[in-house]
Amino acid sequence: MSPFVEALEAISKILLIAGTLIGGGWAVHEYLDKKQDARVAESIGYVRRFSAEPLLGAQSRIGQAWYAARSQLHALTATPTASQEEFTRRKRQLVMSVVETSSIAPNASKNRGIVSDVDLIVSFFDELRICVKSQLCDDQTARNFFTPYAERFFCLHAPFIDWKSKNYSAGYAEAMRGFVSAKACPS
Numbered sequence: 001m002s003p004f005v006e007a008l009e010a011i012s013k014i015l016l017i018a019g020t021l022i023g024g025g026w027a028v029h030e031y032l033d034k035k036q037d038a039r040v041a042e043s044i045g046y047v048r049r050f051s052a053e054p055l056l057g058a059q060s061r062i063g064q065a066w067y068a069a070r071s072q073l074h075a076l077t078a079t080p081t082a083s084q085e086e087f088t089r090r091k092r093q094l095v096m097s098v099v100e101t102s103s104i105a106p107n108a109s110k111n112r113g114i115v116s117d118v119d120l121i122v123s124f125f126d127e128l129r130i131c132v133k134s135q136l137c138d139d140q141t142a143r144n145f146f147t148p149y150a151e152r153f154f155c156l157h158a159p160f161i162d163w164k165s166k167n168y169s170a171g172y173a174e175a176m177r178g179f180v181s182a183k184a185c186p187s
Contacts, residue, residue: 039141046137047146055124058114069097069102073094095159098113099118100160101113121176122172147179151180151181153176155185158185
C-alpha cells in the first residue's frame with residue numbers, strides 16, 4: 001500500500017472516532033435536555049393541580065376563614081403585649097381557633113373549621129417534595145412557583161402545624177418546611 005492511502009485510512013479512522021465521540025456527546029446532551037424538560041413539565045403539572053379542585057377550594061375556604069377573622073387578627077397585631085411570649089400565646093390561640101372552629105361561610109350553620117383544608121394543602125406539599133426528591137420534578141421550578149405560597153401559609157399556620165406535629169403526626173408539614181426559608185416567619 002502506498003503511504004498516501006495509509007495516511008487517508010488513518011485520517012478516516014480518526015475522523016470516524018471523533019465523529020462518534022461528538023455524536024455521542026450530542027446524544028447525551030439531548031437526552032439530558034429532554035430529561036430536564038420532562039422534570040419542568042412535571043412541575044408545571046403540579047402547578048395546574050394546585051390551581052384546580054380540590055386544592056383551589058381548600059385555598060378559598062382557608063382565605064375565607066382568615067378573612068372572617070380579620071378583625072381579630074388586626075386586634076392581635078395592634079394591641080400591645082407585655083412580652084413576646086404573651087404575643088406568641090395570643091397568636092397561637094387565634095390560629096388554633098380559626099383552624100379548628102371557624103365557619104367557612106358567613107351563613108354557615110356548623111363551624112367545621114379548616115383542618116381538613118390545611119391537611120390537604122400540607123399533603124400536596126408532601127407529594128411535591130417526593131416528586132422533587134425522586135427527580136421527577138424540577139426543584140428550581142417547584143421552588144419558583146410554590147415557595148411564596150408555602151412561606152405565607154406556613155408562617156400563618158405555624159402554631160397549628162407545630163401543635164399537630166408534636167401531638168399527632170411527627171413530621172407534619174416537614175415537606176412544606178423545605179420550601180420555607182429560615183427568615184420567612186418573623187416572630
